[in-house]
Amino acid sequence: EAGVAQSPRYKIIEKRQSVAFWCNPISGHATLYWYQQILGQGPKLLIQFQNNGVVDDSQLPKDRFSAERLKGVDSTLKIQPAKLEDSAVYLCASSLEVPQGETQYFGPGTRLLVL
C-alpha cells in the first residue's frame, strides 16, 4: 500500500514570495490533515478535510494561508505572502473515515525555509 505522498520535500523562498505544497493521501482515506511543525514543537493542525469539506480550519492564518482538496483526493496548501515565521515543516496526513478511532498516516513533510 502506497503511503502519503508530499512534494516538494524542500523549499527555500524569500519573504513575501508565495509557495504551494501538494499532498496525495492514501487511496480511500476520506480525511486529510495539514499540520505545521515548527522546530522543537509538536505538529499544529492547520486544516482538516473530510472528503471535499472543511471540518476544522480554526488555526489556519486565513489572511495568508489557503488550502483546497480537489475531488476529495489530492490537496494543496498555499502561503501568500510568506513570512519569516512560516519557516517550518508542513506535514500532510490522512485517515479512514471512522467516527472515533482512526490511525493517522503521515507523509514525509515539506521543509520550508523563508529568508
Place this chain on the structure above:
Amino acid sequence: KQEVTQIPAALSVPEGENLVLNCSFTDSAIYNLQWFRQDPGKGLTSLLLIQSSQREQTSGRLNASLDKSSGRSTLYIAASQPGDSATYLCAVKGTYKYIFGTGTRLKVLA
C-alpha cells in the same frame, strides 16, 4: 482548551533498559490518544492508538496505557535498543482534531 504536556523533554538511557515516557492532558473528554515516533527529518509513524474506552494497547516491546480520569498516558518501552532512538509524540483527539505534545527526544546508547 486542551493542553498536552510530555515529560521529560529529553532522555538518554543505556541499551537494554526499560523506560517510561509520560503524556498528560488537561481535558479528559477525549475520543482517543495516539503515540507516534518521529525520526529526524521524517514524518510521523503511528505506534499505538488507544480508544477512550480502553486502558491499554500493546505492540511488541511497546505498551501504552491511558487513564482518562487523571489525564495521563504512559508509553512503556521494554528492553530498549539503539534503533529506538527518536522523538516520541503523543496526540489527544477531542471532538474533531488532534492536539500534539511537544515530544520526548529519546537516545538509547549502545
